[in-house]
Amino acid sequence: MKLISTTALSRSLGIxxxxxxxxLLELGFISKKDKSWVLTSDGKKKGGAYKESQQYGKYIxxxxxxxxxxxxxxxxGDLTKLITATAIGRKFELSPDKxxxxxxxxxxxxxxxxxxxxxxxxxxxxxxIQAEDKKSGIPYIRWAESITDSKSLNETISLMKGMxxxxxxxxxxxxxxxxxxxxxxxxxxxxxxxxxTDGHFVRSKAEMIIDNWLxxxxxxxxxxxxxxxxxxxxxxxxxxxxxxxxxxxxYENDPKYQLRKQKKIELYKKYGFNxxxxxxxxxxxxDDTLPKLLLKYGVQAY
Numbered sequence: 001m002k003l004i005s006t007t008a009l010s011r012s013l014g015i016x017x018x019x020x021x022x023x024l025l026e027l028g029f030i031s032k033k034d035k036s037w038v039l040t041s042d043g044k045k046k047g048g049a050y051k052e053s054q055q056y057g058k059y060i061x062x063x064x065x066x067x068x069x070x071x072x073x074x075x076x077g078d079l080t081k082l083i084t085a086t087a088i089g090r091k092f093e094l095s096p097d098k099x100x101x102x103x104x105x106x107x108x109x110x111x112x113x114x115x116x117x118x119x120x121x122x123x124x125x126x127x128x129i130q131a132e133d134k135k136s137g138i139p140y141i142r143w144a145e146s147i148t149d150s151k152s153l154n155e156t157i158s159l160m161k162g163m164x165x166x167x168x169x170x171x172x173x174x175x176x177x178x179x180x181x182x183x184x185x186x187x188x189x190x191x192x193x194x195x196x197t198d199g200h201f202v203r204s205k206a207e208m209i210i211d212n213w214l215x216x217x218x219x220x221x222x223x224x225x226x227x228x229x230x231x232x233x234x235x236x237x238x239x240x241x242x243x244x245x246x247x248x249x250x251y252e253n254d255p256k257y258q259l260r261k262q263k264k265i266e267l268y269k270k271y272g273f274n275x276x277x278x279x280x281x282x283x284x285x286x287d288d289t290l291p292k293l294l295l296k297y298g299v300q301a302y
Contacts, residue, residue: 003049003061006037013068023068026082026142028132030060042132082129082142085117091148092157102156103141106228107243107273112139120243121272122228126150152228206248206283207236213286214239217301219294221246229271233264242297244274248283 004012010020021037024030029043037060039048047063085099092099100117103109108123116138119130127144147153192201196211200223207223214221214237225238227245237246247264251257268275274297282289291301 001047002064003047003051004064005051005059005061009062009064009066012064026131027068027129081145083145083147084140084142087145088143088148094157102153102160105240106152106156108228109141110243114138117141125271151230155226156228204248204250206250206278206280209283209286210237210246210248210278210290213290219299219301227267227271227273229267231267233267239294239299242274242294242299244276244294244297244299246276246278248278250280 006020006024007017010017013020015023021030024043025032027042028040029046029048030037031040032038036058039050039060043060047066049061050058051061052058085096085103088094089096089099094102100109103123104111104117106122108120108126108128109117110120112118116133117140119128119141123141126147128147129142130139131142132139192203194202194205194208196202196208196215198211198215200211202208202211202223211221211223220240222238222240224234224236225245227233227235235245236248238244239246245268247268249261265275265277276290276293276297278290294301
C-alpha cells in the first residue's frame, strides 16, 4: 500500500493542501499540537502514519486510496463552508436539538447508540459529513452552508412553524404547480371521506384498514406525508420510526393511476427510501404480513 503526503493527497483530490488540512481537522483525523499536525486515533484508523526525512523532518502520510468525503464546491471552485445544527438553528430561530430532530424526521440523520447524531445515506446526498467532538467523542454532522436553501428543509420547518412556504425558483414553482394540479385532480377523483379511528380522513376503505391497524398497534404514523425531495410527491403513510413509507396500490384498472404509481416507485428507488408496498391481498391479512414487513426496518408491532 503506497503512502503519500497530505500535500500529494490534496493534489489527487483536486483541492488545496490548506483546504485538505482543514477538512482532516474537521473530520477529527488530525489535531494541532505545539504548532505541528499530529494524528488522532481516528486518523490512524484511516491508515495515517508518520514518516521522517532529512529535508522535511517528521510529517504525516496517508494511504493513496484513502476514502474521504469532499464537500461540494462553489461556482469559483472553493470548498463550501461547513456548518453545524447550531448555525442552522440560528438561521431559522430554532434550537440545535430541534434542528437535529427535524433532520432526523427528514431521514438525513439518526440517533447514535451512545448519543449524538449519525449521518444517513440520504444525509450524505445532502452534503453532510460525519464528525466527532475531539474531547467527548460524541458524533455530530457538518453540513454545507447551502443546506439552509434546501427546499425540503424549508418546507418542513415552515410546516412545523405553521407558516406558508414561498421558497423556490419560477421553474420550480411552475413544476410544483403542475404537480399540484395532478394531485388535486387525483384528490378530487378519490375524495378523502373515510374517517379512521385516530381521526384521519383517507381515500379508500383499504387505507382506512391500514391506518386503523397502525393506530391499534400504537405505531406513530402520518397520512399523505410529503417526501423530503424536490419533487412534489406524497406518500400514503409515513412511519418516523424506521423512516419507512407505506404505499397501498389500488385502482389496478385505471391507466392514469398506474402511470402515477410507476413514477412514484421510480422516485422511491432513486432516493433509496424504505418502502413497503401493499395490495389488496396483504391488506386482507395485515396481522400476518405487516409486522414482518415493518420489522425489516426496525419497527416492532405488538
